[in-house]
Amino acid sequence: MRLVERGEIVEDRFLPIIADAPVPERGPVIVPAARLIADAETFARRADPTGVVWPNNRRVNELAPYLDRLALVALVFPSFRDGRAYSQARQLRENHRFRGQLRATGQILRDQFVFLLRAGFDAFEVSKDADARVFVDVLGRYSVFYQPTADGRQTALRARLRGAGVDRASAGVQEADR
Amino acid sequence: MYVYDELDRTLLAERVREFADQVRRRLSGELSEDEFKLLRLMNGVYLQLHAYMLRIAIPYGTLSSEQMRMLAHVARHYDRDYGHFTTRQNIQFNWIELAELPAAMADLARAGLHAMQTSGNCVRNITTDQWAGVAPDEIEDPRIYAEILRQHSTMHPEFSFLPRKFKIALTACAHDRAAIKVHDIGLRLHRNGAGDTGFEVIVGGGLGRTPFIGKTIKPFLPERDLLSYVEAILRVYNQYGRRDNIYKARIKILVHELGAEAFAREVEAEWVSMRAGALALDPAAIAEIARRFRVPAYERLADDPAGIAEARSSNPAFAAWFGNSVARHKVPGYAIVTLSLKPTSGPPGDATAAQMDAIADLAERFSFAEIRVGHEQNLVLPHVAQRDLPALWRALDAIGVATPNIGLASDIIACPGLDYCSLANTRSIPVAQELSRRFRDPALSRNLGRLHINISGCINACGHHHVGHIGILGVEKNGEEFYQITIGGRADEHAELGALIGPAVPYAEVADVVEDVVAAYVELRERPDEIFVDTVHRVGVEPFRERVYATR
Numbered sequence: 001m002r003l004v005e006r007g008e009i010v011e012d013r014f015l016p017i018i019a020d021a022p023v024p025e026r027g028p029v030i031v032p033a034a035r036l037i038a039d040a041e042t043f044a045r046r047a048d049p050t051g052v053v054w055p056n057n058r059r060v061n062e063l064a065p066y067l068d069r070l071a072l073v074a075l076v077f078p079s080f081r082d083g084r085a086y087s088q089a090r091q092l093r094e095n096h097r098f099r100g101q102l103r104a105t106g107q108i109l110r111d112q113f114v115f116l117l118r119a120g121f122d123a124f125e126v127s128k129d130a131d132a133r134v135f136v137d138v139l140g141r142y143s144v145f146y147q148p149t150a151d152g153r154q155t156a157l158r159a160r161l162r163g164a165g166v167d168r169a170s171a172g173v174q175e176a177d178r
Numbered sequence: 179m180y181v182y183d184e185l186d187r188t189l190l191a192e193r194v195r196e197f198a199d200q201v202r203r204r205l206s207g208e209l210s211e212d213e214f215k216l217l218r219l220m221n222g223v224y225l226q227l228h229a230y231m232l233r234i235a236i237p238y239g240t241l242s243s244e245q246m247r248m249l250a251h252v253a254r255h256y257d258r259d260y261g262h263f264t265t266r267q268n269i270q271f272n273w274i275e276l277a278e279l280p281a282a283m284a285d286l287a288r289a290g291l292h293a294m295q296t297s298g299n300c301v302r303n304i305t306t307d308q309w310a311g312v313a314p315d316e317i318e319d320p321r322i323y324a325e326i327l328r329q330h331s332t333m334h335p336e337f338s339f340l341p342r343k344f345k346i347a348l349t350a351c352a353h354d355r356a357a358i359k360v361h362d363i364g365l366r367l368h369r370n371g372a373g374d375t376g377f378e379v380i381v382g383g384g385l386g387r388t389p390f391i392g393k394t395i396k397p398f399l400p401e402r403d404l405l406s407y408v409e410a411i412l413r414v415y416n417q418y419g420r421r422d423n424i425y426k427a428r429i430k431i432l433v434h435e436l437g438a439e440a441f442a443r444e445v446e447a448e449w450v451s452m453r454a455g456a457l458a459l460d461p462a463a464i465a466e467i468a469r470r471f472r473v474p475a476y477e478r479l480a481d482d483p484a485g486i487a488e489a490r491s492s493n494p495a496f497a498a499w500f501g502n503s504v505a506r507h508k509v510p511g512y513a514i515v516t517l518s519l520k521p522t523s524g525p526p527g528d529a530t531a532a533q534m535d536a537i538a539d540l541a542e543r544f545s546f547a548e549i550r551v552g553h554e555q556n557l558v559l560p561h562v563a564q565r566d567l568p569a570l571w572r573a574l575d576a577i578g579v580a581t582p583n584i585g586l587a588s589d590i591i592a593c594p595g596l597d598y599c600s601l602a603n604t605r606s607i608p609v610a611q612e613l614s615r616r617f618r619d620p621a622l623s624r625n626l627g628r629l630h631i632n633i634s635g636c637i638n639a640c641g642h643h644h645v646g647h648i649g650i651l652g653v654e655k656n657g658e659e660f661y662q663i664t665i666g667g668r669a670d671e672h673a674e675l676g677a678l679i680g681p682a683v684p685y686a687e688v689a690d691v692v693e694d695v696v697a698a699y700v701e702l703r704e705r706p707d708e709i710f711v712d713t714v715h716r717v718g719v720e721p722f723r724e725r726v727y728a729t730r
Contacts, residue, residue: 081216083339087416090336095451118335141196144189146329148456156185160466
């Protein structure tokens with residue numbers, strides 16, 4: 001597994017906390033959802049960043065009260081064929097305006113990168129090293145997008161309405177569609 | 179028809195390159211078969227009994243002559259010289275080599291064709307009335323909305339990994355030729371009291387092992403809200419549809435378990451947050467899509483030119499075909515012509531490369547280079563000048579696609595069955611072939627009137643047996659092929675599921691039983707023009723059961 005942020009393989013500065021293991025006073029941590037909710041006050045008082053792993057069968061509305069204190073939300077793909085977290089990601093970005101790191105965890109293959117990025121993810125725990133290494137190349141696979149999402153890429157329809165055509169779209173011009 | 183621009187073509191080329199990379203990684207072992215499976219399915223590639231099968235998308239069933247020739251080319255170069263048109267208005271090729279798939283897809287892309295989302299747990303090919311844009315009683319052209327939905331659902335970043343496949347169909351006529359009530363989402367274009375265009379939204383219909391007729395969750399959705407509302411439905415389904423059991427994963431089960439009202443409330447709650455956003459379809463956006471549809475330059479002609487009456491009286495074969503396969507067009511002097519892919523003894527929906535090429539030429543000569551595929555597995559030439567009908571008929575007859583059986587007993591819908599499919603329990607095609615021989619006499623089938631026979635080789639119901647006037651479902655009993663017969667199903671605006679008429683019968687008896695069912699109908703009908711399904715509706719199943727099973 002490799003963590004990719006801003007197109008590069010990076011060291012994970014967050015320490016994952018398993019179940020009820022003790023949380024260090026300093027340093028960024030990622031805690032399970034149940035722990036965050038049970039101990040909300042403690043985590044709110046922490047000086048360093050806190051993140052949460054949010055399961056894909058739990059409504060993100062439940063997470064809303066904690067979002068402004070969270071540096072990171074990790075959403076889970078137990079298998080790459082289970083796409084629930086794409087909806088959660090868009091809800092967090094587009095409805096709840098979450099601005100922290102949105103991390104994709106679980107079975108993450110190169111074939112999902114474009115979908116994940118468009119849904120609002122900006123960090124990726126990539127399952128295979130070979131896939132992580134070609135991250136930037138893979139993002140360049142597509143230059144045309146039909147759907148407006150919060151990533152702001154111009155849709156084909158808007159490009160046509162503006163008479164922009166393919167040149168601007170393929171040059172990666174990103175205009176906010178919403 | 180819709181003309182792809184540089185953006186559409188660029189996306190196709192990008193997808194072809196991505197798939198080539200996926201095939202390369204599979205062949206080199208970088209991808210496991212399990213990982214590759216989902217990716218190949220999203221590109222229309224199935225592994226069947228004997229080989230890989232490639233299913234190519236024909237968005238809302240519309241093809242140009244150039245595209246039809248490309249299908250002929252694929253049949254010839256990569257397959258065994260024929261293709262099979264499906265109930266999803268697509269075409270599939272049954273004998274393609276994995277290593278040749280990227281080359282075949284690159285060829286297809288040159289004609290603006292692809293296999294995207296013809297399989298997999300995503301939004302499948304959007305379907306509509308094969309008479310869209312030419313039917314006289316249409317409210318508006320549903321292809322514009324079908325194209326808007328096609329673009330919106332192509333490589334959707336949120337909905338490419340749904341619990342299960344997802345099928346959307348639209349109609350804009352009072353008479354539904356698109357079977358919208360047995361789709362995951364069915365959309366019926368209509369106008370409200372104020373004269374605004376909108377959609378009745380029907381969800382949770384579907385066939386398979388747990389068939390349901392869809393339920394209306396919104397009687398009138400303004401057209402500007404089409405995408406936001408569809409996206410809200412998909413979001414509810416993506417999150418709460420079942421993923422623990424493949425047989426309970428379709429949206430129909432979620433709608434059934436939650437109840438239509440509770441499901442609708444979930445959708446409304448999602449919709450509130452997205453309704454006013456970037457998905458709203460303003461008139462300029464709709465006009466932008468509409469303007470990419472090439473409208474034929476129709477001539478000013480009158481209906482019923484003199485030559486036609488003459489040809490009908492002097493040539494009974496032409497008259498029979500004209501009476502059966504030619505329909506009124508919205509433009510005077512033109513006609514909609516259906517080409518039967520159901521010749522006697524033929525596998526329903528198959529066409530050879532030579533036939534495809536010939537049909538492409540005829541479409542160019544007589545139908546503004548446009549062809550449609552209907553879900554009944556026949557083809558349509560949608561813009562034929564009535565004065566050209568005799569010449570067209572001779573040409574169609576010469577290539578074997580002028581059998582005058584459209585809508586009649588031998589116009590059978592059948593799945594590929596055990597001859598190709600790895601899921602099937604029984605054969606379907608030979609049953610269809612035998613029935614086509616039993617009902618080959620044109621006078622007999624004309625006398626029987628409209629009669630839809632649908633055959634599925636397993637419970638997955640690809641042949642839509644539940645909604646056949648006569649439905650035939652293959653089941654396996656102790657290693658032998660048996661068939662359950664249902665009657666009274668229909669897929670139109672009065673959609674209903676058929677009822678079982680008696681115990682399953684062995685392969686050798688299916689055609690006899692169907693003939694007996696039909697004989698019972700002739701005895702029971704009130705008058706010659708009461709069609710089969712109306713008689714079943716009026717008298718119920720019992721009188722049929724008594725007659726058919728009395729001696730069995």
